[in-house]
Amino acid sequence: QVQLAESGGGLVQAGGSLRLSCAASGRTFSSYGMGWFRQCPGKEREFVAAVSRSGGSTAYLDSVKGRFTISRDNAKNTVYLQMNSLKPEDTAVYYCAAASLVGLWSTARKRGDYDYWGPGTQVTVSS
Numbered sequence: 001q002v003q004l005a006e007s008g009g010g011l012v013q014a015g016g017s018l019r020l021s022c023a024a025s026g027r028t029f030s031s032y033g034m035g036w037f038r039q040c041p042g043k044e045r046e047f048v049a050a051v052s053r054s055g056g057s058t059a060y061l062d063s064v065k066g067r068f069t070i071s072r073d074n075a076k077n078t079v080y081l082q083m084n085s086l087k088p089e090d091t092a093v094y095y096c097a098a099a100s101l102v103g104l105w106s107t108a109r110k111r112g113d114y115d116y117w118g119p120g121t122q123v124t125v126s127s
Contacts (some may be wrong), residue, residue, distance in 0.1 A: 002026045002116050004096045009121030012086055016125070020081040022096030022118055029077040033102030035114060036070060036081045038092035038123075045095065049081060050107040059107040064090075086125045093120040 003025040012018055020036070035050040049070035050059045058070050069082040079096060097114035108114065 002029070002032060002098050004098060004116055004118035006094065006096045006118045006121040009094060009123045011124045011126065014086060014088055014125055014127050016086050017082070017084045018086065018123060020083065020094055020096075020121060020123075022079045022081075024077045024079070024098065026077070030074040032098040032100055032116075033106065033108045033113075034070075034072055034079040035097045035099065035108060036079075037095045037097060037111065037114075038090075039095070039120075040092045045111055047109045047111070048094070050109060051079065052105050052107050053102060054104050057105050057107050059109055083123070086123075088125045088127045090123065091125050092123060094123050095120045 006022050008020040036048040037045045039045040051070045051072050055072045067085045072079040096118040098116040099108040099114045102108050
């Protein structure tokens with residue numbers, strides 16, 4: 001089992017940047033594919049980005065490609081989401097998630113692929 005805790009959210013102006021971090025408990029962090037999702041009020045939680053267990057493969061929601069970068073540091077049990085050129089439509093609660101049944105070089109994009117979730121961190125982008 002793994003416990004996740006996000007940090008780094010906040011209020012930023014459009015065009016600005018934020019870096020989200022997700023710290024994981026336990027000694028088997030490298031056994032999990034990791035992902036970031038986001039949810040706006042009244043909307044379903046949507047996939048944003050994923051990174052493979054190895055860190056060598058990544059996947060992104062089309063609308064964030066070229067602006068967001070997901071990475072992981074297995075030595076620090078942490079996954080990051082660097083968000084640049086933020087837009088008001090990026091406003092949401094961002095969740096970190098861990099998937100146990102993912103291959104070393106595979107990325108998981110579906111909400112149902114993930115077994116563990118953090119409590120979320122609010123990101124607000126003002127226009």
